[in-house]
Amino acid sequence: EDQVTQSPEALRLQEGESSSLNCSYTVSGLRGLFWYRQDPGKGPEFLFTLYSAGEEKEKERLKATLTKKESFLHITAPKPEDSATYLCAVQGTGGFKTIFGAGTRLFVKA
Amino acid sequence: KAGVTQTPRYLIKTRGQQVTLSCSPISGHRSVSWYQQTPGQGLQFLFEYFSETQRNKGNFPGRFSGRQFSNSRSEMNVSTLELGDSALYLCASSFGQGTNIRAFFGQGTRLTVV
Numbered sequence: 001e002d003q004v005t006q007s008p009e010a011l012r013l014q015e016g017e018s019s020s021l022n023c024s025y026t027v028s029g030l031r032g033l034f035w036y037r038q039d040p041g042k043g044p045e046f047l048f049t050l051y052s053a054g055e056e057k058e059k060e061r062l063k064a065t066l067t068k069k070e071s072f073l074h075i076t077a078p079k080p081e082d083s084a085t086y087l088c089a090v091q092g093t094g095g096f097k098t099i100f101g102a103g104t105r106l107f108v109k110a
Numbered sequence: 111k112a113g114v115t116q117t118p119r120y121l122i123k124t125r126g127q128q129v130t131l132s133c134s135p136i137s138g139h140r141s142v143s144w145y146q147q148t149p150g151q152g153l154q155f156l157f158e159y160f161s162e163t164q165r166n167k168g169n170f171p172g173r174f175s176g177r178q179f180s181n182s183r184s185e186m187n188v189s190t191l192e193l194g195d196s197a198l199y200l201c202a203s204s205f206g207q208g209t210n211i212r213a214f215f216g217q218g219t220r221l222t223v224v
Contacts, residue, residue: 031211032211032212034212034213036215042218043114043200043202043215043216043217043218044153044202044215045215046212046214049211049212087153089153095165095166096141096143096158096160096165096166096206097158097168098143098155098158098202098213099155100145100152100153100155101152102152103152
């Protein structure tokens with residue numbers, strides 16, 4: 001069964017302190033791995049789609065990477081406005097069901 | 111380009127009642143997925159529709175059902191509501207074919223069952 005595990009559950013950083021979030025996944029054939037950002041009371045906001053091992057994508061202070069077993073979301077010099085829950089999800093080639101991880105809650109203090 | 115629209119935004123229902131939630135996808139998107147989000151379980155997949163056909167279904171009881179119309183708008187229905195059905199219900203739309211599968215979410219419907 002497809003599965004996604006994110007770590008850590010919560011991460012507290014000082015402004016400017018770079019770090020990485022981890023997403024480990026098990027899927028029988030990867031159609032795509034997604035990263036979303038979710039603010040309280042709002043729907044998830046799309047960040048990246050990664051399709052194959054070795055792929056990397058960047059957007060402002062965020063960079064997502066993918067291997068055959070995990071993905072990392074690297075946050076460089078974070079700002080308080082980066083505080084949110086970051087969700088990782090996978091869709092396998094066996095169907096059209098997208099499975100989400102529990103998320104990492106990121107707190108960035110000024 | 112308008113985003114995904116969910117209505118209503120908030121809903122309070124009594125145990126035993128039924129509820130219908132609506133989702134209007136982004137224009138041109140043919141796939142609509144529904145999710146239930148709770149603090150304890152996170153985002154749980156309910157079902158996915160493409161061109162009026164249900165392509166996949168999550169592990170939810172038969173009280174949860176959905177449908178998609180020819181204009182891609184979708185509704186989900188929950189019958190015989192239970193207290194545990196209180197959650198944020200999210201709808202996501204995508205083009206749904208080939209590699210263009212990234213999904214865009216609506217703001218959700220917050221359902222409270224009392």
